[in-house]
Amino acid sequence: MSRRQRPARRTLLALCAATAVLATTVAAAPAVASQETASATASTTATAALDDTYYQGAIGKTGTALKSSLHSIIKNQTKITYAQVWTALKATDQDPANSSNVIELYTGRSISKSNNGGNSGQWNREHVWAKSHGDFGEATGPGTDVHHLRPEDVSVNSIRGNKDFDNGGSAVSGAPGNYTDSDSFEPRDAVKGDVARMILYMAVRYEGDDSWPDLEPNERVNNGSSPAMGKLSVLKQWNDEDPPDAFEQRRNQVIYDQFQHNRNPFIDHPEWVEAIW
Numbered sequence: 001m002s003r004r005q006r007p008a009r010r011t012l013l014a015l016c017a018a019t020a021v022l023a024t025t026v027a028a029a030p031a032v033a034s035q036e037t038a039s040a041t042a043s044t045t046a047t048a049a050l051d052d053t054y055y056q057g058a059i060g061k062t063g064t065a066l067k068s069s070l071h072s073i074i075k076n077q078t079k080i081t082y083a084q085v086w087t088a089l090k091a092t093d094q095d096p097a098n099s100s101n102v103i104e105l106y107t108g109r110s111i112s113k114s115n116n117g118g119n120s121g122q123w124n125r126e127h128v129w130a131k132s133h134g135d136f137g138e139a140t141g142p143g144t145d146v147h148h149l150r151p152e153d154v155s156v157n158s159i160r161g162n163k164d165f166d167n168g169g170s171a172v173s174g175a176p177g178n179y180t181d182s183d184s185f186e187p188r189d190a191v192k193g194d195v196a197r198m199i200l201y202m203a204v205r206y207e208g209d210d211s212w213p214d215l216e217p218n219e220r221v222n223n224g225s226s227p228a229m230g231k232l233s234v235l236k237q238w239n240d241e242d243p244p245d246a247f248e249q250r251r252n253q254v255i256y257d258q259f260q261h262n263r264n265p266f267i268d269h270p271e272w273v274e275a276i277w
C-alpha cells in the first residue's frame, strides 16, 4: 500500500467506525421501544390468560348480563378485618421507588409505612366509596374491601370527607391538583381513572344479595347516606382520560394474589365501564 493511499484508508476506517457507532445507536433506540412493547405484550398476554380462566363466564357479554356475570365472579373473595387493612395497604400501595413507603392517593406523596395513624401528617385508610354512602361502616365487608381503600394524608382524607366525585372547586390545601367545593371532590389527574374504577368495582361487587346494601353510581352529588355515588358521567370520563398504569395493575394483582383473591375487572378491562354503563 502506498503512502498516498494511507490517508484514504484512515478515512475509510474512521467512516467504518462512525457507521458502527451510528448502527449501535440506531439499534439501541428500537431496543427501548421493544422493551416497552414487550411489557405491553406481557400485560396483554396476562389479560388474555385471565379471559380464559378468571373472566371466562363474562367474555362476550355486555350490559346487565356482563355486570351480573362479573358480580358472580368477583363476589368470591377472602374478606379481611379493618385492622388487617393496614397490613394490606402497606403491600398494595408500596412506593415502587422506596419499599419502606406507601404512596398517598390524593397527595401523591411518598410516606413511611410506619407513619400511619390518626394524627396530623400521618396517613390513614381512605374509603374511596365513602362508608356513609350506604352506611356500611368498618365491619368486615365493603368497609374493609381493599379494592377501594387507599392510604391518604389524615387532613386531606378529612377534607374529602364523604363528598361525591365531580369536576371543579378550589385547590385542596396540601394536595396539589385536587379540587373541592361544598358538595364534591375532584382528585388529581393521575388518579382520576383509579377513583372511577374503584367506585365502579364497588357497584358490581355489592348488589344487595348479601347482608350489605346494593351500591350504585348515579348522576347526583349530595347523595348523603343513600348507597349511591356520583357523578357517573364524570367517572366514565375519568376512566377514559386516565387508563390503568403499572402501579394500579400491580395493586390489583397483589390484592388478588395475597389478600382477597378477587380482581377489579375494570383495571383488567377498562372498556367494560362503557359496556355496562
Ligand SMILES: [Ca+2]
Pocket (backbone or CB within 6 Å): 189, 190, 191, 192, 193, 194, 242, 243, 244, 245, 248
Ligand atoms: Ca391512574
Ligand SMILES: [Ca+2]
Pocket (backbone or CB within 6 Å): 202, 203, 204, 205, 206, 207, 208, 214, 215, 216
Ligand atoms: Ca350494585
